[in-house]
Amino acid sequence: MGSRDLVSSEVAAAGSGKRENEPNADNFDYDGCLRACAAGDKSALRALYLRESKQLLGVVTRIVRDRARAEDVLHDAFVRIWRRASTFDASRGGGRGWVYTVARNLALDFVRGAGKHSGSEHQAADDEIDSLADPDDTSRWLEKVGSSHWGGDSARLQECLEQLEPTPRACIFHAYVNGYSQSEIGDLIGAPVGTVKSWIKRSLVALRGCMG
Structure with a gap:
């Protein structure tokens, strides 16, 4: 199963689960979760999605200014998190910050890329980023x-x-x-x-x- 299909599967599984099982922020081990993802633990990816997807979607939506596109970017962010979890270095910062950086950078890349193809539609957002x-x-x-x-x-x-x-x-x-x-x-x-x-x-x- 490819990374994108795997993420889609885990997102679907997370979405069908009970919200009361959502990990508690007070004891959620972001660094450990990323290490588990790097080791191929699908349940760690699902736990991370349950914990952060709602807030991450808000961050991405504020950048790309379109809910449907933001959902696509968020999906791509979790694909990248899964693929690059092994590059996370706890000595350079916390796991949660790393996850948010991945999502934000993808959102910024999307806006810049869209601006190149859609004229002035994304110019205001692009100017704001620059x-x-x-x-x-x-x-x-x-x-x-x-x-x-x-x-x-x-x-x-x-x-x-x-x-x-x-x-x-x-x-x-x-x-x-x-x-x-x-x-x-x-x-x-x-x-x-x-x-x-x-x-x-x-x-x-x-x-x-x-x-x-």
Whole structure:
């Protein structure tokens, strides 16, 4: 059975199951689930779908702006998750964030690709995507936010930004540069809103401490 057929089968099985059997977010082991997928455990893929498909569909729909197309993208995302689960590296971030990154990147690829073939239909979405700052590009913080709030030392601010852990840095970038709400950031990186809020707060404290 090919990857696409396997995912379709597991999605159908998950959809026909009882929702009360949905994995509990408080004890769901995302990293372990991805390792199980990498080992060929179909039940792990089904559990992941039950746990995250509804929220992931919301994230993808906001990007592609069409529910039917979003469902197709989500299906492709789970195909990619299944195929590439072995590439997940827990030392670079949590499993949930990795899953959301896969889905979001596919959605962005879809919008960019559709825009090439449909003229202005997707131009607004494409422009919006192109305007977003990459969390790893600290120069965009300086362009959009400036350094005056931090004492005017742009070089020092860039050094301090680069000292932050990648995920907390991404949170403050999306909040202050891309203008996302904490809820949207949570959807984007696959983390609870409370965790996002905590990361933003700690990152700002660390920045102020670093800047002196």
